[in-house]
Amino acid sequence: HSQNRVRMPGEVEKSGDSGQAYYEPVPGGEEDEAEKSGYKLPADAGPVDYIIHPYMSFKAFIDNLVANFGWKFSIQIGVMYLCVKGILNAVMGLIKLSYCKKTLNIDGNACQTMVSVSMTPWAIKGAIGVMSDAYPLGGYHKKNYILCAAVLGTCAFTVLAAVPIHSAAVAAVLLFLANLEIATCDLLCEGKYAELMQAKPKTGSTMVSYVWGCFQLGSLFASFFVGPIADNYDPQIIFWFCIPLAISIMIPTSLGYLSDERVPEEKEGVDWALVREHPYIMAFCLIMACIAMGNALLDVLFFDQHLAQMIYAVSMTVVLSVLAFRWLPRQLAMCNFYMFMSCVLYINISGAQDFWFTADDKCVPGGPGFDYTYYNTYASLVGSVTGWVGIVLFQWLMGDWNFRTLFWVTTVIQIVASGFDMLMISRTNIAWGISDKAFYMFGDAVIGNVVGMFGLMPMLVLTSKLVPKGLEATTYALLAGFQNFGGVVSSQIGIYATQFAGIKTKDPCDFTNLNTLVFVCHLLLPLINIPLTFILIPNKRMTEKLVDDDGDEVPEQAETEGAMEHPAKAN
Numbered sequence: 001h002s003q004n005r006v007r008m009p010g011e012v013e014k015s016g017d018s019g020q021a022y023y024e025p026v027p028g029g030e031e032d033e034a035e036k037s038g039y040k041l042p043a044d045a046g047p048v049d050y051i052i053h054p055y056m057s058f059k060a061f062i063d064n065l066v067a068n069f070g071w072k073f074s075i076q077i078g079v080m081y082l083c084v085k086g087i088l089n090a091v092m093g094l095i096k097l098s099y100c101k102k103t104l105n106i107d108g109n110a111c112q113t114m115v116s117v118s119m120t121p122w123a124i125k126g127a128i129g130v131m132s133d134a135y136p137l138g139g140y141h142k143k144n145y146i147l148c149a150a151v152l153g154t155c156a157f158t159v160l161a162a163v164p165i166h167s168a169a170v171a172a173v174l175l176f177l178a179n180l181e182i183a184t185c186d187l188l189c190e191g192k193y194a195e196l197m198q199a200k201p202k203t204g205s206t207m208v209s210y211v212w213g214c215f216q217l218g219s220l221f222a223s224f225f226v227g228p229i230a231d232n233y234d235p236q237i238i239f240w241f242c243i244p245l246a247i248s249i250m251i252p253t254s255l256g257y258l259s260d261e262r263v264p265e266e267k268e269g270v271d272w273a274l275v276r277e278h279p280y281i282m283a284f285c286l287i288m289a290c291i292a293m294g295n296a297l298l299d300v301l302f303f304d305q306h307l308a309q310m311i312y313a314v315s316m317t318v319v320l321s322v323l324a325f326r327w328l329p330r331q332l333a334m335c336n337f338y339m340f341m342s343c344v345l346y347i348n349i350s351g352a353q354d355f356w357f358t359a360d361d362k363c364v365p366g367g368p369g370f371d372y373t374y375y376n377t378y379a380s381l382v383g384s385v386t387g388w389v390g391i392v393l394f395q396w397l398m399g400d401w402n403f404r405t406l407f408w409v410t411t412v413i414q415i416v417a418s419g420f421d422m423l424m425i426s427r428t429n430i431a432w433g434i435s436d437k438a439f440y441m442f443g444d445a446v447i448g449n450v451v452g453m454f455g456l457m458p459m460l461v462l463t464s465k466l467v468p469k470g471l472e473a474t475t476y477a478l479l480a481g482f483q484n485f486g487g488v489v490s491s492q493i494g495i496y497a498t499q500f501a502g503i504k505t506k507d508p509c510d511f512t513n514l515n516t517l518v519f520v521c522h523l524l525l526p527l528i529n530i531p532l533t534f535i536l537i538p539n540k541r542m543t544e545k546l547v548d549d550d551g552d553e554v555p556e557q558a559e560t561e562g563a564m565e566h567p568a569k570a571n
Contacts, residue, residue: 065206069196074210076257079248080189081211086218088245089182091226092118092175094376095238097354098230099171106168108351108505109306109495114168115350116491117299118175121183123292123485126285128184129191129477134271134282136263142188143260146253153181154246161239169300176296178246185249187477192258220384227377278474280327285478287323291316292485295492306496313492317344320482331538331546332466332475336482338407338536339459342529343486346414347521348494352514353421355505357440363509368424368436382441383449390453398454402541403462408533410454411526417447418522425515458542459483465546497521 065074100111121128128145137144156177165171193207229238252258275282298305298312321340324333358370398406420439423429429439463479497520501513538546 061206061209065210069193069207070259072252072255072257073193073196073259076252077189077193077207077211078214079252080185081214082218083245083248084182085186086215087222088218088242090219090222090380091238091242091245092178092182094222094226094380095230095235097358097375098235098372100168101355101358102230103234103236104166104168104171108355108503109498110168110303110351111355112348112351112491112495112498113299113303113306113309114172114175116488116495117172117296118179119484119488119491120176120292120296121180123481123488124289125183125187125484126474126478126481127289128187129474130282130285132188132191133474134274136268139262139265139268140260141263142192143253143256143258146185146188146258147250149181149184150246150250150253152177154243154250156181157239157242157246161236161243165236169303172296172300178242181246181249189258190476192260216384216388220381223377223380223384227371227373227375227380230372230376281474281478284320284323284327285474285481288320288478288481288485291320292481292488295488306492306499310492310496313489317489320485324482334536335462335466335538336479338529338532339462339479339483340486341532342407342411342455342526343483344490344493345525345528346490347497347525348487348491349498349517349521350491351495352498352501352503352505352511352517356425356511356514359505359509359511363505363507364511366427366430368440370436370440374437379441386447386449387453390450391457393450394454394457398458398542400541402539403458404533404537404539406458406542407537408530410451410458411529411533413454414451415523415526417451418518418526420447421518421522422515425511425518461542462537462546494521 062074069077096111096115100106100108100114104111104114106114132141132145137148156174159165160171160174160178165174193211197207225241226238229235295309295313295316299309302308317340321337324336327333328336356364357368358372358375359367360369361367401409424436424439429436463476466475466479497517501517502510503512503514503517504510540546
């Protein structure tokens, strides 16, 4: 029986199994020693030692990474998270506003609809994970899926760069294909390095640090050039820079640097045993993908029918929620629904807000009138730094908090932070003698990113504690996909809400009701998350176990006293 047992997604091939290891072995087999090694200042360190310390520390880190994971796989992950998930994904986020306003010349609602369609691939990650796990394309579970997605993305960027596009619907389809490349490559590379981290648990922190370091470096690099180019040229030319970035992932993948071993010939085709073992989770992923694709298709075919789009999105939310509670383990379904609703209830009205912040004096007399260099570059650079501050503060202040306390406190802070937008829109900051650039930079750009990290980190921790053993990759993709679909639903509701409020983002502009819209969407509705926290979130500390190895819920104990106590004082 053990020889015929199906290996689940994320499960590591053990040394006793047939076949060779997918990672390069540590020289001499001393993986524990390799993890512990690192550069330290000599006891009698002089000025030169301190000067070269950063370089020597970085070299020791890279040596440790390569010794444990191999130089080929290190290059694969470096290209993925520096060039693709780092620079390319950041460019996609930063260019959308200027591309809508300067190249396509569309209003805020059309821009937000286009972005909603383009982000759909992030909501179908569960289906992508199921397909790659259950059907090895051309004999490979990951390699050929990455190559196919990269080809589609490269073609999309080429058309976006070379062809004059005047239709927001056409641009949405091309941006959908571009995001499909990034989402697919991210999911499958993440799945592979997660496998290696399980095979070499002593080196897990090394790989995670490498991935996040590459991602942050790539995002920072993108921030430097997108804003100035968008201010001085047609933003469409930025897509020319995206083409080599989209191609970059093909090179190490084609050379086999991903170490995705070809499956034996007798195992090619659909792995029905895997499907039969977890039919409901896999079916849920596929149904969610179909619903998300249906939403994108409706948006493209009926681009201006925002009421119909919202009705579809809300209706499908009910369908998915019912299926989640019927098919998924109870604890997983409850937490999944909470994280989904936390995305939905913070209604996305970026189409109205972004256009207000960057509108000229004719559209918003006396408004901020931010240029793209400030709005995309300077604010993003400050946001990146404060995002890291948020991570540090989270670890220091909240590392051992109760999940319920953490989520409702984060919700309150998020609501308070949204008040800065209302103060700017009402021009209160000007009455206080504070300029728009100063108020935004030390308001939303700073507090918003810190709060964003406060919201993201507990979600990541909660997600990591909910995945049943042996089904890690698919469950991660399911949770991430459902949360991303929550963002799509939030956007659909926000587009109609903006239209219903009578807001017009093109001449003749009308932002009369913008402050009321912000109050309802960012202050009032998110309050619903607070009671949901006590209904759906487990009454456990972040350091406690939520599910056992079989995915069954660990019985809930009485709430620990002092949930908000500083970690250093906790028992």
